[in-house]
Amino acid sequence: MARPRSRLISLEDTPFYHCVSRCVRKNYLMGVDRDTGKSYEHRREWVESRILEIASIFAIDVSAYAVMSNHFHVVLRVDIYEANAWSDREVVEHWHQLFKGTEITQKFTKGELIESYEVSSLKHAIALFRSRLSDISWFMRALNEPIARMANKEDHCTGRFWEGRFKSQALLDETAVLACMAYVDLNPIRAKISEAPEASEFTSIQKRIKAAINGEQPQDLLPFIGNERKEMPKGLMFRAKDYLQLVDETGRIIRDDKRGAISQESMKILNSLNIPQDNWIKLTTEFTRLFKGPVGTLQELDAYCEHLERKRRQGAANCHRWLDTA
Incomplete structure (x- = not known):
């Protein structure tokens, strides 16, 4: 039985959440219809634009996103402090x-x-x-409902465009956040619709790469801020250059369907998280298969379940196997 959203969100444990919404009615409501050849690619642009638009309104930051042919992923960071400061x-x-x-x-x-x-x-x-304005359910509602109305109007029909509920999972530590972001950013490569991250349309990784060419970071995405230090600004605890290189090298391994190798430079990130290369590849290729619920080390998972008064630790075995490597 599906759990209420209040039983999935624990800002005491993490501000980061991975959400997925899927289309209904037929398989390709945002891509190209294989039966008729009709293109719905413009709807992917609708979704991408809406994600970035409402992120500037809510006290919720977008860390990563990928808009696919029949679903989309977003990695969100709830900023309750920003909402309270308004x-x-x-x-x-x-x-x-x-x-x-x-x-x-x-x-x-x-x-x-x-x-x-x-x-x-x-x-x-x-x-x-x-x-x-700091609630993920309202964020997803503000994102999905206008898209559904526009699509239904274009199709001259009524009824649902999205599945009734979006999927949400808590990302309980830095490793879970980074692996999930890379998993989301590499969606087009795994689906074999893109050859490289920079060619992956309607994704955060393409937006970050375009900005990086000019030595910048996208203003509408949560920035990378480097290593931990005093008076930390809001952002992700790695350098943008390091993350982009790690995703690129991971994508090459996935695309070529062979073992490949992560460079020594990129291995510094994985070593800092105590994640072996094989575990990293597994996480970034099968994240949603491995984890149906919260993601983190057993210690983080225990705290999360305790705060939400949940007796069962969903996904504990895979969390231990792929994340508890110390």
Whole structure:
């Protein structure tokens, strides 16, 4: 039986989550229909644009994404501190970029007089909006619903475009985050629709590579910030150059379907995470097969289950086998 979202999210343990949404009705609602030859590639652009648009509105950062022919992946980082730091006006302005809000919040943003009897309702609405703007379920709702409406209008039909529930899994440590990001970024290569990461359309890895050519990082993705130090900015604990090289070398091994080798330079990342090369290749090629639930070392998994009062440690055997290598 599917668990409520509240039973899957534990910000006490991790802000990182991997989410997947799949299409229904037929296999290729965002790619090219093999039966008719009709292209729906433009819908992949819809999804990519929407992911980046709402990431600038929510207190949720996008670490990685890949929009495939019949599904998409996103790796998200919830920033509860950013949401709590917004002023009341900022919260309402963010919410109104996506939703109409209430009559009172509309008055508030226009600077109109709020009557004393309306103050309580306004405060309640602001608290609710603030909570939702750091909520993954609302993020996915704001992402999926407009795409479904646009697709249904284009197809002249009604009904579901996406499966009823998106899949979500907690990424409990740096290894899980990095492996999941690489797994997502390498989706087109594993699917044999792309020869290299830089040619993988509608993916975060292509966006990062294009920015790296100019010595930059994409402003609409969670940045890489290097090694841990005092007064750390928000971001991923590796250098962008190192990650891009590691993904490229991993992709070459996957594409050539042979053992290959990770360079000594890239092995520094894996060694810092205490992950052997064989484990890394397994993780980045079979991540969603190995893990149906939370991903991390047994120690991290125990803490996560304890905080959510879950008696069963889903996926503990594979977490131990592929991540507990110390």
